[in-house]
Amino acid sequence: xxxxxxxxxxxxxxxxxxxxxxxxxxxxxxxxxxxxxxxxxxxxxxxxxxxxxxxxxxxxxxxxxxxxxxxxxxxxxxxxxxxxxxxxxxxxxxxx
Amino acid sequence: xxxxxxxxxxxxxxxxxxxxxxxxxxxxxxxxxxxxxxxxxxxxxxxxxxxxxxxxxxxxxxxxxxxxxxxxxxxxxxxxxxxxxxxxxxxxxxxxxxxxxxxxxxxxxxxxxxxxxxxxxxxxxxxxxxxxxxxxxxxxxxxxxxxxxxxxxxxxxxxxxxxxxxxxxxxxxxxxxxxxxxxxxxxxxxxxxxxxxxxxxxxxxxxxxxxxxxxxxxxxxxxxxxxxxxxxxxxxxxxxxxxxxxxxxxxxxxxxxxxxxxxxxxxxxxxxxxxxxxxxxxxxxxxxxxxxxxxxxxxxxxxxxxxxxxxxxxxxxxxxxxxxxxxxxxxxxxxxxxxxxxxxxxxxxxxxxxxxxxxxxxxxxxxxxxxx
Numbered sequence: 001x002x003x004x005x006x007x008x009x010x011x012x013x014x015x016x017x018x019x020x021x022x023x024x025x026x027x028x029x030x031x032x033x034x035x036x037x038x039x040x041x042x043x044x045x046x047x048x049x050x051x052x053x054x055x056x057x058x059x060x061x062x063x064x065x066x067x068x069x070x071x072x073x074x075x076x077x078x079x080x081x082x083x084x085x086x087x088x089x090x091x092x093x094x095x096x
Numbered sequence: 097x098x099x100x101x102x103x104x105x106x107x108x109x110x111x112x113x114x115x116x117x118x119x120x121x122x123x124x125x126x127x128x129x130x131x132x133x134x135x136x137x138x139x140x141x142x143x144x145x146x147x148x149x150x151x152x153x154x155x156x157x158x159x160x161x162x163x164x165x166x167x168x169x170x171x172x173x174x175x176x177x178x179x180x181x182x183x184x185x186x187x188x189x190x191x192x193x194x195x196x197x198x199x200x201x202x203x204x205x206x207x208x209x210x211x212x213x214x215x216x217x218x219x220x221x222x223x224x225x226x227x228x229x230x231x232x233x234x235x236x237x238x239x240x241x242x243x244x245x246x247x248x249x250x251x252x253x254x255x256x257x258x259x260x261x262x263x264x265x266x267x268x269x270x271x272x273x274x275x276x277x278x279x280x281x282x283x284x285x286x287x288x289x290x291x292x293x294x295x296x297x298x299x300x301x302x303x304x305x306x307x308x309x310x311x312x313x314x315x316x317x318x319x320x321x322x323x324x325x326x327x328x329x330x331x332x333x334x335x336x337x338x339x340x341x342x343x344x345x346x347x348x349x350x351x352x353x354x355x356x357x358x359x360x361x362x363x364x365x366x367x368x369x370x371x372x373x374x375x376x377x378x379x380x381x382x383x384x385x386x387x388x389x390x391x392x393x394x395x396x397x398x399x400x401x402x403x404x405x406x407x408x409x410x411x412x413x414x415x416x417x418x419x420x421x422x423x424x425x426x427x428x429x430x431x432x433x434x435x436x437x438x439x440x441x442x443x444x445x446x447x448x449x450x451x452x453x454x455x456x457x458x459x460x461x462x463x464x465x466x467x468x
Contacts, residue, residue, distance in 0.1 A: 004182045005227045007175070009220025011405050016164040024165060025172045032117045032176060039113040085179070 006093065018090070025086035033079050100257045102195060103236070103321040105244045111184045115248045118177045122249075125173065129166050133157065134395040141394055150397045157398070171406045174224045177245060182226065185240045193235040196320035205319045206332040213310045214335055216359040220408040229288070232313040239317020243289045261441050262352040262461060263292030266383050267299040268443035269463045270348075272450045273433055274379055279303050279347035283373060285336035285366060286310075286354035290318035290329060292383075296350070297327045299443065306346075308334035337365040341373055349373050350381040356415035363411075363418055367427040374468040380429060381465035382420070386436055386454040388462070389417040420464035429466035436460040 013021060048054035064072060081088070107115055140156045142149060157163045185192070213230040221228035225245065231238045247257040270277055279300055287293045287307030297305040307329055309315055315331045322329045334340055336354065349370045355363050370380040387396065400416075403409040424432045438449040439459055454460045 004179065004186075005231065007178075007221050007224050007226050008218075008228060009408055010224070013164045013167045013171070013406065014158045016168060020165070021168050024168045025175070028121065028169060028172045028176060031121075032114050032180075035117040036110050036113040039116075040110060043109065 006089065022086045022090060026083055029085060030083045033082055101321060102324045103192065103240070103243070103317065104247065104257060105181070105185050105188055105192060105240045107184060107244075108187075111180065114180050115177075115184075118173055118180065119248055121169075121173045121176075125166065125170055133163055133166065136160065136163070137395050137398055149394065150401065153394065154398055154401045167402060167406055170402070171224070174407060177248060178225050178241070181241050181244045181248065185237055185244065189235060189237055189240075192237070192240050195324070196236045196316060199320045199323035202323055202328045203319060204330045205315055206330075207312050207315065208333045211310070211312075211333050211335075214337065214358070214362065216362060216411065217310060217357075220410065222357050222408050224408055229309070229311045229314060232311065234313075236313060236317040236320060238311060238313035239289050239315070239321075242314060243291075243317065243321070246289075246291070259291045260295050261439050261458075262383055263295030264441050264443050265437050265439050265461045266292065266350055266352060266381055266463070267296055268440045268448035269381060269383070269437040269450060269465060270299075270379065271443055271445045272437070272448035273465060275445065277348075277379060279379070281346045282306065282348045283308070283339075283341070283346045283350075285339075285349065285351040285370070286357070287318060287331065288314055290322050290327075290331075292352035293318070293329055294322055294325055294327045295443075296348075297322070297329055300348075303347075304330070306330045306332070306341075308332050308336060308339055310335065337362050337369055339369060339373065343372055344375045344378075346373050347375055347378045348381070349378070350383070352383045353385060355382060355384055355418075356409070356412045358415075359411055360414040360418075363415065364423065364427075367423045371427045371429060371468060376468055378468045379465060380424070380468070381463060383437070384415060384462045384464075385412075386457055386460045386462045387416050388454075389413060416462075424464060424466045429468060432464070432466040434464045435462075437463045 012018065045054060137153050137157060140153045142152050146152060213228075217228055217230060225242065227238060229242075243259075246259045280303055282296060282300060282303045282305045284293045284296065284307040287309050290307060293305065293307045297303070305328065307318065309318070309331070310333065312333055315333055319329065319331050332340060336351070336358075351366070355366065358366065374380060389397070389400075392400070400413050403412055421432045421434045433450070435450055435452045436454040437460065438455060439461055440448065450463070454462070
């Protein structure tokens with residue numbers, strides 16, 4: 001992810017505040033993350049249903065192991081990076 | 097998403113989902129939102145009496161918060177596309193570089209470590225692809241990003257994952273206008289990842305086929321892609337305005353959607369270079385987008401400004417305004433033909449159609465061709 005260079009000539013939308021631009025970028029990224037998650041959940045539910053594995057009550061009472069919780073931490077942090085990438089990129093550019 | 101050739105980066109479950117999302121977001125912004133701004137542009141039109149119609153409307157549209165939000169989301173969707181694909185290619189970079197190393201050893205690649213990209217490319221990354229065409233971290237990565245990006249962007253259109261309709265359409269043009277033409281040596285200027293070069297090489301299997309481009313990674317990927325697809329091509333890192341080849345080296349010199357990524361001066365020089373490189377009697381053919389600036393409505397012209405400013409497409413207007421017949425004649429060519437070739441993915445001799453009327457975007461391509 002850090003190997004990707006910043007875009008050369010990223011012209012701001014004339015008259016738009018940087019804050020609004022950033023917020024729109026975050027909202028779009030967030031929507032993308034949600035779409036991906038929904039699609040993955042749909043896959044999981046369909047496969048589980050086909051295999052006779054899924055029970056709604058089981059989802060509600062599930063508790064992750066320590067290792068599973070660590071994996072979930074990774075997923076969540078990746079999501080945060082994706083959603084707030086615009087802010088990260090802006091602050092990096094200003095730091096250069 | 098299905099794969100059509102082994103070098104094309106694959107997509108995991110989640111990568112495919114996010115690539116579909118960005119494609120559908122682009123479609124939504126174009127189909128559900130854009131028509132409102134076409135209407136607003138018409139309402140803001142100062143009329144034919146104004147000598148700055150497009151500029152006036154473009155400026156007035158920016159006063160509208162909705163327009164700015166839409167323009168920003170359009171640009172964001174493009175940023176998202178490249179970021180997602182770059183991540184996906186990064187994940188499988190070792191596999192892709194190993195596949196490139198394992199390809200049959202046909203054709204050749206000549207890189208120039210001292211190569212400097214032309215100033216119009218150094219000015220901004222075309223289509224906002226981070227790093228631009230010339231970016232290189234030593235492997236096939238940037239080429240893979242370009243190929244997958246084109247595939248996602250053009251999904252279901254323009255040749256789908258192979259993105260090779262333009263090359264086939266150029267072959268169809270040659271079959272239509274020069275039915276007895278059998279080139280022994282062929283050069284494509286600005287071959288990129290070789291999407292157009294391979295259909296041309298396949299149509300003329302006896303020919304020695306060359307391609308030049310500014311990007312080392314692009315060319316490494318193009319060679320591996322061609323090798324795995326069974327095409328023999330010789331690629332070199334070079335500038336289309338002045339290549340390494342001696343005078344009268346080729347029977348066919350062509351380009352596919354190159355000119356609108358260059359500059360007005362570069363278009364002139366590419367015409368001159370095409371003439372220098374051709375043997376007497378050789379054919380030049382430049383394929384471009386089918387829009388013509390003077391025939392576009394107000395919104396089409398506004399959209400061009402949006403693309404130039406916010407998608408780094410700065411030479412689009414010049415390329416679709418240029419008088420190619422005059423440029424080719426000025427470069428010394430004769431028998432100049434300028435018009436629209438019907439798009440095809442399976443060119444057949446005697447069946448191509450070339451006329452002075454475009455059938456529309458993705459159905460026709462503009463072609464300017466001539467003989468030296």
